[in-house]
Amino acid sequence: MDDGLREQPPTSSRHVPVLLDRCVELLAPALQPGAPGAGGRAPVVVDTTLGMGGHSEALLERLPAARLVAVDRDPQAIALAGARLERFGDRATLVRAVYDELPDVLADLGIPSVQGVLMDLGVSSLQLDEVDRGFSYSRDAPLDMRMDPTTGITAAELLNTYDAREISRVLHVYGEEKFARRIADAVVREREREPFTGTARFAELVRDSVPAAARRTGGHPAKRSFQALRIEVNGELDALRAAVPAAVDALAVGGRLVVMSYQSLEDRIVKRVLAEGAASTSPPGLPVELPEHAPRLQLLTRGAERPDDAELERNPRSAPVRLRAAERVRPARGRR
Numbered sequence: 001m002d003d004g005l006r007e008q009p010p011t012s013s014r015h016v017p018v019l020l021d022r023c024v025e026l027l028a029p030a031l032q033p034g035a036p037g038a039g040g041r042a043p044v045v046v047d048t049t050l051g052m053g054g055h056s057e058a059l060l061e062r063l064p065a066a067r068l069v070a071v072d073r074d075p076q077a078i079a080l081a082g083a084r085l086e087r088f089g090d091r092a093t094l095v096r097a098v099y100d101e102l103p104d105v106l107a108d109l110g111i112p113s114v115q116g117v118l119m120d121l122g123v124s125s126l127q128l129d130e131v132d133r134g135f136s137y138s139r140d141a142p143l144d145m146r147m148d149p150t151t152g153i154t155a156a157e158l159l160n161t162y163d164a165r166e167i168s169r170v171l172h173v174y175g176e177e178k179f180a181r182r183i184a185d186a187v188v189r190e191r192e193r194e195p196f197t198g199t200a201r202f203a204e205l206v207r208d209s210v211p212a213a214a215r216r217t218g219g220h221p222a223k224r225s226f227q228a229l230r231i232e233v234n235g236e237l238d239a240l241r242a243a244v245p246a247a248v249d250a251l252a253v254g255g256r257l258v259v260m261s262y263q264s265l266e267d268r269i270v271k272r273v274l275a276e277g278a279a280s281t282s283p284p285g286l287p288v289e290l291p292e293h294a295p296r297l298q299l300l301t302r303g304a305e306r307p308d309d310a311e312l313e314r315n316p317r318s319a320p321v322r323l324r325a326a327e328r329v330r331p332a333r334g335r336r
Contacts, residue, residue, distance in 0.1 A: 016315040017054030018120065019307060019323055023258050024062050026300060026325045027116040030256040031059075031066040035115045037252020042067040042091075045116035046106075046250070048099035048243065053081030055118055060088045066116070068092045069109065071099055073148040098148075100242035106250060113252040121240065122262040123147075123230060135230060137222045140200035145226075145233045155229045159196040164188045174237070174265065175228030183209045183225060199226075227263065237265060244273040248297065251328035256300070258325045267304060267322045274299060274326045296332075300325040 017023075027045060030036075035043035043066050047056045050072035060068055068091060072078055078096050085092040095105050099119065106114065123135050135145055143156035159167065164184045171180035186209045187196070196202055206222040207215065215221050231237055247257050257274075261267040277297035282289045304322035311318050 016317070017058065018260060018315060018318040018321050019305075019311060020055060020058055022305070022323065023055055023118060023260075024058055026258050027059065027118065027256050028063055030115040030254055030327070031063045033065045035065075035252075036254035037113050038115060043115035044069060044111055045118065046071065046102065046114050046247075047118045047120075048102060048247065049118075049120045050081050050094065051077055051120065053077075053084040055120060056081065056092065057084060059116075059118070060085065060091055066091070069105065069111070069114070070094050071097050071102065071105060073098045075148070075150065098239055098243075100239040100246060102243060102246045102250060113255070114250050115252055115255045117247040117250060117255070117257045119243070119247065119257070119259040121236075121260060121266050135226070137199055137203040137220055137226050140198050143196055143199055143202060143229075145230045147234045153233060155202075155233050156196050158229060158233060159187050159202065160191050170232045171225055171228045173228075174231040175224035175226075176264070177224045177228065179210050179214070231265070237269065240266060240269050244270055248273065248277055248326075248328070249332065253328050253331050255328045256325060257328075258323065261304075261322045261324075262320045267324075270324050271304070274324055277326065291330075294330050296328060296330045297326040298329045300327055 031043045031045055033043075034040075038044070045059055045063070045066050045068055047059070047068060047070040050056060050070040053070070056068055056070050059066060068085075068088070070081065070085070070092065072081070072094075073096065075096060078094050082094050085094070093109065095109075097105050102117075106112075143154060143159065145155040146152050158170070162170070164181070164187070167184035167187055168180045171177040171183055177183065183206055186205050187202075190196075190205060202225075203220070203222040206225045207220075210221040244259065247259075251257060259270045259274075261270055274297060278295050278299050280289055280293055280295055282293040301324050304324050306323075307315075307318040307321055
């Protein structure tokens with residue numbers, strides 16, 4: 001670990017995991033000794049978004065029979081959380097990867113199926129709190145926004161190279177921004193004067209592009225645009241569309257999936273995959289449901305659960321979270 005990481009405060013003091021007790025409660029029944037599908041081995045739980053390791057640490061502490069596989073694309077997260085989880089020895093395996101690579105991760109580890117999967121989506125506390133990463137509009141920083149800072153296009157490169165139509169599409173589709181075209185036209189006009197490099201200038205441009213009446217509600221006017229750039233830079237929704245079905249496929253019968261989303265675009269993807277898995281595929285009119293058409297999933301939450309007042313007081317960043325969970329109740333064809 002480099003000196004910069006050693007000088008940071010302990011991760012446990014920098015990070016309050018969202019809905020921690022509820023996540024453990026939902027996953028715990030699938031992660032007991034002798035769990036179905038474990039074949040006599042330790043039940044496996046996958047944390048597909050390791051971050052600073054708060055959820056992973058709690059799962060290992062409270063569920064002593066479980067083995068953890070934790071995934072994150074961010075090398076700094078792997079380093080910080082690795083130090084936090086070191087005391088658990090070989091019960092914790094950390095892998096640098098994007099969560100849609102879950103099938104390859106498990107295949108490389110020789111794990112045919114797992115008993116639990118946790119997905120805590122969006123940007124992590126680590127990324128929000130590191131000013132130089134450029135995820136926040138509250139302080140000036142380089143316009144980067146890459147979750148893996150070693151690869152891919154930065155937010156600055158996006159703003160300086162996409163044409164107005166492409167920028168407008170990103171802001172409208174991923175940020176649900178009503179004034180996407182006005183902002184995009186302003187970006188193209190202003191970058192001719194000077195290329196974009198920092199978050200403060202872009203945040204100010206967004207504010208100036210949004211009508212005064214629209215600035216009075218909904219928080220900072222740049223919030224949606226920053227979300228949109230982050231999603232585009234990291235390919236988040238494309239990865240999520242592949243990752244949620246992959247997580248369902250990885251579950252043994254009796255295994256459980258818990259997903260926390262922080263904005264409507266993520267939640268729609270999760271809701272659709274879980275709803276499809278919980279529905280029968282029997283052709284209409286059959287008098288008896290065929291076993292191969294029975295639902296694969298049983299929903300464990302009624303709709304999306306939201307944080308209560310105690311959670312909000314303890315962790316204001318949990319305000320937008322929507323939690324959904326399901327249990328695998330039928331194997332895939334050809335699997336037991």
